[in-house]
Amino acid sequence: MATKVLMEALSPTMEEGRLVEWKKAEGAAVKVGEILAEVETDKAVMDLQARAEGVLLKQAITPGTTVPVGQLVGVIGSAGEDIAGLLGASAAGSAGVPAPPPASAQARTAAVATTPGATAAAAAATPAPGPAPTPTAGGRVKASPLARRMAADRGVDLAGVQGSGPEGRIVVRDLSTGARVTPGLRAEGEAFIEVPLSQIRKTIAKRLTQSIGPVPTFYLTTEIDMERVAEAREALNQSAQRGGAGEEAAKVSFNDIVLKATAMALRQHARCNAWWQDDRIRYWNEVHLSVAVAIEDGLITPVVRHADQKTLREIAVEVRSLATRARERRLTPDQYTGGTFSVSNLGMFEIDQFTAVINPPEAGILAVGSVQAKPVAVEGRVEVRRRMRVTMSCDHRVIDGATGAGFLRTLKGMLENPLAML
Amino acid sequence: MATAKTARKADTRLAERYRALLRQMQLIRRFEEKAGEAYSLGKIGGFCHLYIGQEAVAVGCLSQLRPDDYITATYREHGHALARGLTPRAVMAELFGKATGCSGGKGGSMHLFDASRGFLGGHGIVGGHIPLTAGIGFAIKYREQDQVSVCFFGEAAINNGAFHEALNMAGIWKLPCIFICENNRYGMGTALDRATATWNISERAASYDMAREVVDGQDLLEVMAAMERAVVRARRPAAPTLLEIRTYRFVGHSMSDPIHGHYRTKEEVEAHRKRDPIILWGDRLKADGLIDDAGIEALDAEVKAAVLDAFEFAEQSPDPEPEALWDHVYAPTGEASGIRRQASPAALPPTPDA
Amino acid sequence: MPTLTYRDALNQALREEMARDPDVFLMGEEVGVYQGAYKVSRGLLEEFGPTRVVDTPITELGFAGVGVGAAMVGLRPIIEFMTWNFALLAIDQIVNSAAKMRYMSNGQVGVPIVFRGPAGAALQLGAQHSQSFEAMYAHIPGLKVVMPATPADAKGLLKSAIRDDDPIVFMEGEMLYNTKGEVPDGEHLVPIGVADIKRAGNQVSLFCYSKTVSLALKAAEQLDAEGISAEVIDLRTIRPLDLETVFGSVSRTHRAVIVEEGWPFAGAGAQLVDEIQRGVFDELDAPILRVTGADVPMPYNKHLEKAAKVSPEKVVLAVKRVLYLE
The missing domain is CATH 4.10.320.10 (E3-binding domain)
Incomplete structure (x- = not known):
């Protein structure tokens, strides 16, 4: 009697598996415990072993196909055995169980309809x-x-x-x-x-839930000495005023400098400048920074494109313009989509440090706290210095701990030695 | 009072004047004939009511007025306009709906206006203009002036409330008005005795404590004489008059009505045609030696030429500009009251994209 | 600023304009010796004499025509109708003479005249005496239709109407004559064709005029207590409509309710609806609703009459509908 070969849960969290390669051809004899195929799980590529002895009568799915745990992938039986009924029943069975409609989703729809x-x-x-x-x-x-x-x-x-x-x-x-x-x-x-719920609120909820739920996030925090950035910034803004171009738009904020440094650091750490795309990762060569902006009934992240190639002033002007448009709800879709990495700054609210929620499909977001004067040890002496804490949220599916730490180290170095940036 | 006898011995000025009246009547006759022709050629649209047969009424009455007096009339008013001095060109062009018409082509046959001559319109609602005449008379009296306000209407209007209401007020307030009822015996096709309980229209004036006369409208001299008396009454101190001037329309009510139709016989029309006011007046002038046949022929030729000129002028004149559609719905300015002018609904196109 | 009744504000306007311009005169039934059926012309006969304050027979068509004729030659008549119900007898003069003269004479003859009198339903006067005809007159090109709601506007608009070069249909609220308000002394002119925001708000625009202004204001108060902010716009002039103000308000509130005393079919509000949907379609978040008198002749019985009339409650209900709260 034929035996079904099913997709097995090869990790504790595995819900589906991608068949990478068949190790046994149709018609080949198999023994219990022999490797039938390689399956990529949510964690690694694992072996799918035979649970019965006989002949692999059927490869029910082709390599590269992803199927949920429990679905038929093959049949083992005696040579010449009729397995049509088995395959048919199985097909019907699997058709009857298409990713079971989550009861919660139904309930949600009903709730909305009757609210x-x-x-x-x-x-x-x-x-x-x-x-x-x-x-x-x-x-x-x-x-x-x-x-x-x-x-x-x-x-x-x-x-x-x-x-x-x-x-x-x-x-x-x-x-x-x-x-x-x-x-x-x-x-x-x-x-x-x-x-x-307004639509924008629904969208935020959906996307953030997607993020905090399935996205395995970890956080890295570092404190950056901003003394030299502060000096450089004052010098920049003073020179702008002397140059007669002392408009508000030409002034450079701490955040503008953080954006610039982030963009440049990302160029060196392309593994942090990436999108998670379910079945693949897209590592970006271009740096498009999403900048979180609070608006009347939510938040939105307009995008500074090619931020790594722009000057500080260009970034300053563009961010102001985008923020204004965001608050006026005049952003066009291309102005708030397509970011590769996000920066969220709550420094103006005197937040020391916080963790930001990743903006999928991006793999990382930098949460920037306020610049504060505080006593620190410098070469063995206590000095009062302006310091800033940043926390990077990383999608562990894309960024590993060391990768993220490397990026942060570069960023910290740039901000502590701004001349390197300019 | 002028009479033919005095005229015979009269100075040449009076003779000239009498010949001019003949010319005026002939002008109206030829003008109306040409208008009828133009109507059948499709050059005149809408309603067109001809005055043929009644010429002595308009010419006789208006000959007694001053230039600063006021006139209102019905829609059968081509003759009155010409008798008041509007040019044949201005009137014909108006009938043609041209920009050069006396109402810019926007009034038409029934609404001829020339404010500079005190000619305040042909009016299209039977009887509707009679209260206006009373109002003009009221304004004259209000300003303590000595003009007169004259109104022409047909006998069919006398059964309209407006006639009664206006004459009553003119009677109460002794307004300088002359109400001229041109009794041509038919309101469209309804004979007077089928529409009016009292055959003698002038008697109605008794209800309004108003002077009245019955006048033979085919006899120019009689019309002039009666009108002269009415004008004397109307100038200060003012008193109104109702003149019933009996006349006859030799043509149909309008261009869509045959000459005699179902409501009157051919014989009746022919009988009345024998008292053609123009022939009667021409004969009288001839009898008095003020004109001869050659003179009448010359006059007719001159008048025909003037009418032909009017016809050609009207034909060659431009239509009003499309923008004229929106002109004169409201006064051009409200500056007196500091009113903010804005695009009133009337000034907007009727459809969003028109 | 002195407080006057609507009636006395009108009286003041008449007196001032007659004193200012000798061409202005008042004519109508009972305007002189009787001192006016509603006492609007009180004291004018004594002040200006019988030539300028003229009692007429009961002959609406006749004296309306007399007024038009006088205006055609330059006087500035004020023709009082004891009520606008009686002016139906004069409508040929208003529509065929006054409204047309300038146009059909190609601008040669204007008619600077004011037809005025009380309009709308009072209390239990029955079918023939309780009518609102503003839509009928506003339909006519050549006429302007003015309907003041307050004593100050009554004075300022009547003075402007008398000075206007076009025929004006000036409708006074019969129920407003005794209402009081501050009225500027002397030269107080309210331009024709300009609406007035009587109360600012941001969730719904209530368009109203004449008697319905007070109803709309009451409704707005009631709505305020429920947390709903209504803007009350007194149109003041039905023709020409102040579309600038109308569109501006709808662009702020995105919802409109029109409160009118007349019948619904082809009423003044219907024109406003047309203008709004054409002018600021993209601003609308709800269909425009109209609160109108019932589509019946006015009954005598007081309960039935109440049911036929507009009320603040009906306005509140309509507002909730356009806010999708009902």
Whole structure:
């Protein structure tokens, strides 16, 4: 009687495996314990061993195919044995179990559909909602003219937005929150208020969940002496003023210098300048820095392209312009996508140190704290110096501890000796 | 009062004047004939009401007015406009809807205007302009001036409330108005006795404590005489008059109406044609030795030439500019009140992309 | 600033304009000896005499026409209709004469006239005396339609109307005559065609005029208590519409409710809806709603009458609908 060969969990966390290579050809005799194939798991390439003796009657998947744990990959039996029923049943079985729809996802959809959106009081006054509204009745997305325009401005695809208006009409409140468009927020005396998720909030949640969940993140912190950067910065800004170009835009901030240094350090550490792409890693030769900017109802990361090739002043001007556009919601999609590494700076909020959440598919983000004067030992003496703490979050799938540490060491060196940068 | 007898011995100025009145009537006749022709050629559109047969009324009445007096009329007003001195060119061009017309081509046959001559319009709603005449009379009296306000309307208008209301107020306030009812016996196709309980229209003036006369409208001299008396009453101290001037329309109500139609017989029209006001006045001048046949022929030739000139002028004149569509809906300025002028809805194209 | 009733503010405007310009006169039923059916013309006969304060017979078509005729030759008549319901008898003069004269004479003859009187429903006056005709007149090119809501606007707009060179339909709120407000002394002119933001807000625009302004303001207060911020725009002039202000407000609030006393079909608000959807389509987050009088002749019974009229409650409901709260 034939025996199924199934994809096995070859690591404690393995959910699926990619068949790298068959070690036995169809028709070859196998013994229990012999290696049938090589399988790449989430951690390594492992051997898939035969659990039965006989002939490998069928290679059910081809090399390079990834299948979930438990799925049929081959059949071992007696030569000439009819295994059609086995394969058919198995195919039907696997078709019936397509990555089981997560119950939680269903629940989420239902919750959204039945959340009328505003205050509890308003919800009570709303006629019981019928079945989940279909935003794309007849393939057409129903949206108010304003919602349509705002979605276009923000690059939001309305097809993915749940409308809360009559017959599922997408209205402005479905795109954003905030008092300006969300009436009835002043609800003193209520135990709580519920505000439906805006699209940008949904996106942030989805992406950050993706990150903190499946992304195996580790953190590296170092403290950088900023004394010389501070001096250099003052000198730069003074010379800009003397040169008559003393506009605000020409002033260089600490963050601009950090960005520049990060970009240059990344050129030397391409392993940190990379994207995780599920089945492969893309290491970038170009450096496009995502810069986190807080906006009214969330945050967005406009991208300074080719940051390594730009001067400090160019970076300073561009970052201001992008931040302004971000706050005005005038960023075009190409202005906030395509980053290769992120920098988030909370120094202006007097945050000493923090860990930032990776912005997938990027593999690293640098969290920058405030520049603070503090006593430190310099050549055996205590001196007051301006210091700054940075923490790098690394996607361990891409960056290993030593790789990240090497990058940080370069960055630290650049900032402590800014002349090397210029 | 002038009479034919005095005219016979009169100075040449009066003779000239009488010949001019003949010329005016003949001009109106030839003009209307040409207008009828132009209408059938498609050069005049809409409604077109001809005045043929009634010429003595407009010419006789308007001959008694001063240049600063005011006139309003019905939509059958080509004759009144010409008698008031509007040029045949300006009137014909208006009938053609041309920019050179007396109303810029935007009024048409029924709305001839020349404010500089006190000619305040042909009006298209039967009876609707009679209160305007009273209002003009009110303004004259308000300003303590001595002009008169004259109104021409047909006998069919007298059953309209506006007639009654206006004459009543003119009677109460003794306004310097002359209400001239041109009784041509038919309101379109409805004979007077089918529309009006009291056949004698002038009697209605009694209701308004107003002077009245019944006048033979085919006799120019009688029309002039009655109008002269009315004008004397109307100038200060003011008092209104209702003149019922009995006349006859030799043609149909409008261009779409045959000459006699179902409502009157051919014989009736022919009988009235025998009292053609122009022939009657020409005969009288001839009898008085003020003109001869050759003179009449010469006059007719001159008038025909003037009408032909008007026709050609109208034909060659340009249409109003497309932008004229939006002109004169509102006053060009509101500066007196500091009003912020803005694109009013009327000034916007009717469709977003038009 | 002195506090006056709407009625006395109108009286002041008439008095000042008649004193300023000898061509201005007042004509209508009971305007003189009786001192005005609603006492708007109180004292004017004594001050200006019977030539300039003219009592007429009950003959609306006639005296409207007399006014138009007088205006055609340069006077500036103010024609009072005891109510706009009676002006239906005069509509030929307003529409066919006053509104057309300038156009069909190719600009030769203008008609600087003001037709004025109370409009809209009062209390239990029944079907023939409780009507709002602003849409009918605003439909006519050549007319301007002015509807003040406050004593100050009543004075300032009437003075501007009298000085305007075009025929003006000036509709006073019958229920507003006794309302009080501060009114600037002397030369106070409110331009025709300019709306007024009576209350600023940012979540919904309430467009209203004449009597409905106070209803909209009440509704706005009620909404404020519920945390909803409504902007109240008094149009003041129905034609020409101040589209600049209208579009500006809708661009801020993205929602509009129009409050009008008249009937819904082809009402003044319908024009506003058309203008808004054409002018600032992309600003709208909800269909524009109109709160109008019921589409029936006005009943006499007071409960039925109340049901037929606009009210702050109806406005509040409409606002919640455009905010998707109902």
